[in-house]
Amino acid sequence: MPTAPSDTAVTHFLREFWLALGGQIRYLDHLQISGEGALASVFPVTDFATAAIAAAHLAMGELIDQAHGSLPLITVDRRLASFWFSTSLQPQGWSLPAQWDAVAGDYRTADGWIRLHTNAPHHRQAALAVLQTAPERDAVSQAVLRWQASELESAVVAHQGCAAEMRSAAAWREHPQGRAVAAEPLLHRTDPPVGPASAGKGSPPSSSRPEWRVPRERPLHGIRVLDLTRILAGPVATRFLAGFGADVLRIDPPGWDEPGTVPEVVLGKRCARLDLRDPADRAVLEGLISEADVMIHGYRADALARLGLGAERRRALNPGLVDVSLNAYGWSGPWRERRGFDSLVQMSCGIADAGMVAAGSDRPVPLPVQALDHATGYLMAAAAVRGLTERMNNGQGVKVQASLARTALSLMSFAATEAQPSALQPLNPGDYSADIEHTAWGPALRLKPAGQIDGTPTKWDLPANALGSADARWL
Numbered sequence: 001m002p003t004a005p006s007d008t009a010v011t012h013f014l015r016e017f018w019l020a021l022g023g024q025i026r027y028l029d030h031l032q033i034s035g036e037g038a039l040a041s042v043f044p045v046t047d048f049a050t051a052a053i054a055a056a057h058l059a060m061g062e063l064i065d066q067a068h069g070s071l072p073l074i075t076v077d078r079r080l081a082s083f084w085f086s087t088s089l090q091p092q093g094w095s096l097p098a099q100w101d102a103v104a105g106d107y108r109t110a111d112g113w114i115r116l117h118t119n120a121p122h123h124r125q126a127a128l129a130v131l132q133t134a135p136e137r138d139a140v141s142q143a144v145l146r147w148q149a150s151e152l153e154s155a156v157v158a159h160q161g162c163a164a165e166m167r168s169a170a171a172w173r174e175h176p177q178g179r180a181v182a183a184e185p186l187l188h189r190t191d192p193p194v195g196p197a198s199a200g201k202g203s204p205p206s207s208s209r210p211e212w213r214v215p216r217e218r219p220l221h222g223i224r225v226l227d228l229t230r231i232l233a234g235p236v237a238t239r240f241l242a243g244f245g246a247d248v249l250r251i252d253p254p255g256w257d258e259p260g261t262v263p264e265v266v267l268g269k270r271c272a273r274l275d276l277r278d279p280a281d282r283a284v285l286e287g288l289i290s291e292a293d294v295m296i297h298g299y300r301a302d303a304l305a306r307l308g309l310g311a312e313r314r315r316a317l318n319p320g321l322v323d324v325s326l327n328a329y330g331w332s333g334p335w336r337e338r339r340g341f342d343s344l345v346q347m348s349c350g351i352a353d354a355g356m357v358a359a360g361s362d363r364p365v366p367l368p369v370q371a372l373d374h375a376t377g378y379l380m381a382a383a384a385v386r387g388l389t390e391r392m393n394n395g396q397g398v399k400v401q402a403s404l405a406r407t408a409l410s411l412m413s414f415a416a417t418e419a420q421p422s423a424l425q426p427l428n429p430g431d432y433s434a435d436i437e438h439t440a441w442g443p444a445l446r447l448k449p450a451g452q453i454d455g456t457p458t459k460w461d462l463p464a465n466a467l468g469s470a471d472a473r474w475l
Contacts, residue, residue: 180333235378
């Protein structure tokens with residue numbers, strides 16, 4: 001890899017990611033990093049973004065190499081990588097709704113700070129029920145001031161809501177959940193039981209489907225990806241896979257919407273709805289699982305098991321499935337089933353506190369982008385591609401688990417010792433694709449891809465479409 005002012009951090013993260021994925025170090029020699037500048041943060045967020053996107057592209061390069069015997073050169077632009085970790089979409093003549101509802105945000109408590117995540121109506125209702133106040137920011141602020149942070153966090157969570165006390169990194173290391181996460185690998189891989197392969201070499205899991213040939217220009221053409229994820233890491237993963245030709249089918253429950261983020265993350269996907277509490281719809285999902293190549297899901301630990309779709313059932317339905325899942329706070333410890341989002345994990349694990357201290361601020365200072373979500377999403381995409389590469393060679397599926405809290409530890413593990421790079425140059429019209437994307441909400445421009453693979457362009461066959469706009473079936 002070429003030398004650049006922040007190559008130390010990029011190399012640190014990339015090696016960690018690639019080794020966690022099980023990749024061979026020799027592939028790193030086929031990667032080039034270009035561009036200058038960095039997002040302003042106490043943590044090397046731009047280097048983190050660059051390494052995560054690079055890892056996903058390296059996995060795709062490895063697949064091409066295994067299928068065609070030639071490893072292409074891969075280039076990642078650190079400037080574009082930074083902006084892809086924010087938003088890739090520029091609406092033309094229309095606007096995205098606000099990312100956060102009126103109640104969501106950081107609040108001062110009697111002894112510290114807490115973040116309330118209230119974008120989903122039921123999460124907002126849970127917080128307001130605990131605080132016994134109107135859904136107005138000033139009223140919420142006054143109510144929160146009467147609480148100790150840890151007590152309010154526990155109360156909101158007990159009401160099935162989402163909240164996180166701001167803790168320091170030292171406090172998180174001593175916390176039972178912090179200790180549990182620290183003991184987990186960055187990516188936890190479980191290979192299938194030793195036994196006959198579910199399919200022949202190079203075959204998808206369903207014997208009724210043709211053999212997968214890995215086209216050079218569209219390596220994932222013919223691959224079916226079942227997307228059971230919502231904000232934000234899982235959708236980033238499946239968007240990446242769609243960019244290389246995968247048939248991505250996203251499933252959401254009736255009534256669910258993410259107006260501020262859906263146009264950003266459903267690029268290249270078909271979006272359908274199923275009510276998994278309904279036996280008929282659950283049967284449809286089982287059929288989709290049985291015919292999928294990859295399943296990426298972000299349900300809390302054991303949530304699918306309670307629906308009768310735990311890991312053993314998924315394996316029984318489809319022994320060749322590449323099964324990639326996400327949890328917010330890790331897969332062990334007392335918080336393994338706790339609801340969580342990027343902004344909450346930043347508060348819990350010490351990122352927001354470190355930012356506050358470094359900035360000399362009197363309130364939490366989070367990362368400039370939701371880097372935990374995006375980085376974890378690219379790692380999940382890389383895990384899916386590596387799983388497909390291995391299945392191409394041995395016919396077996398694999399299960400891989402990731403978590404936002406464990407990704408956070410990776411970011412926090414690197415202490416920058418060099419001077420910070422210069423600021424990123426603002427986006428300009430040349431950074432966007434020349435083609436207009438006709439989304440369901442109106443015309444828009446998309447950023448050019450941050451990663452380039454020689455001979456394998458990233459392109460999405462479908463524009464961003466509304467949730468529930470397609471049927472729950474494979475093409």
